[in-house]
Amino acid sequence: MKGIHIISTAPFFAKNPNGAYFMNKFELYTVVLSALSWKSLGNEIYLAADNKGAEYIDILGISNVWDGIEKVIPHDLEGINPKMFWAAGKLFALREIAAPLAMIDLDFILWKMPELPPDRIVAAHRENITPSVYPEIASFKFKRPFNTENMNEKVLPMNTAFLYLPDENFKQYYVNRSIAFMKSAADCGDYLCYMVFAEQRLLSICAEEKKVGSQVLMDKDELFFPRDDYTHIWGAKQVLRNNTNSLHDFCARARERIEKDFPAYKYVIGKIESAFSPF
């Protein structure tokens, strides 16, 4: 199966207009493990990026982790507000790269191959409709008309840390609708509800509307039970950013894992470490 990772630098530069793009060390180790583990399960992995994202990976010297790099994400996100729609790059990547495919978040690792049926989409897990995250659809504000009539508000959103889309027709419908939503939304400074609606809730709504079957990797009520199949760094990223000891410990474990399970890619450790070396 063709997997894709996505790097869109627009949100970074929206916050750091004069900065040089970078990823944290733990993020690099995680995405490397994500790519190598996916490949070890008999799959291909590509990196979909904008020019600066691709350049960053190239300069780091770790491009060979992926089977190819596709510069398919517009650097300006076609005018979409990158602060409000920080994951818009994922939708553009999905628009450009043909189905069937599996989109894998940079902080999501599959240690086991899931079942990927030819006629059903597969996402990481369902999410409950919590009003503070998923408000009533009627509450969204638009700067241009966007039709939300007949949207089924009852279908549960799907978390897209992992998203398998087997059919190009449905994929195009979903991503075009999502991008249209992002381009139509009022620029109101909401950094959460609009984005997760565009990416996660709209996915479920579109699937239900088009009668496309869906399934998930994990039961949403058992995410935090002991597991041996998937890793999602998720909110722990903030801990790793803020706590040096945790960061060092995590990176040490990631290095060990690379050395043990993917010895052919041991060189990646040196590349990543040297990028963070002061000398």
Added chain:
Amino acid sequence: MKSLYCLWFGNKKIYSLDQLRKNFDFDTAEMYYLGGGLSRWLRQCGENDIAASVEKMDPLGNISKQLAEIFSVKLPKGRSNTPSVAFSKENSVCAVQNNTSAYAYPESGSFIFENAVLSSFNSSFGASNHISGSFYSETGSFMSNRGSFTLNSFNTFSSSFSLFTGSFETASFQSLLESGSLASSGGSFTSGSFNLHEYEYEYGTSFKASSFNFNSFNPECFSTSIANQKNSTSLSENKNRAYRAKIVQLSPQEKIKLNIMFCPLNRFGYGIDLI
């Protein structure tokens, strides 16, 4: 890596310009135009001239009218799709402010707590009122439908972790735990470094002090399981089954506890112990 696709108007799949004109629907056509899929589809159909016209459309103009002209379809009376100046950043209102959310959005873009439980938690650690707004989803650590996180429960957890010194947690994780994880390292979860781009940060596992009966949960019983879990890739199938059997017997709360004992970071994500 591109591939062919159809447009989807209602329940009809559209494969040709003829079909498109017969089934034309402005909402869907505008959606495919804004999404970027319309001109690509036209080129795929060999309709390059029309595709070029679509690509030349003014996105800031009335796209309904432009599409009607390009596809020679009748524009319904009053139909217009033009960006409104009424929703500029200054005068628009966030959806979240209209509902019952416990948050307000100050100009700085950071969240302000208005929830009593969270405020209480926050003040317990002497943090500022400007806090991350984290963990308020249904799976959120602090506010959840399984119960709110409280200081007592946190202390209980700290105690339980200390039982596991030397098993899985490394010195740094111990340090994280002993310092009160959530308030460690410059206030971590209450620091101003909260990245609003991180939807993931809103999530984490939830705890309820009364749910966890530590007297009935003997961590030592699972020390072997934890060690096995850490080396799960090398476990024999029989041992794996035995491990799973033990896990199955646990209550949901105990499973969550055990999971966090594998790695404290599992509280904010999942399967992090597998690395």
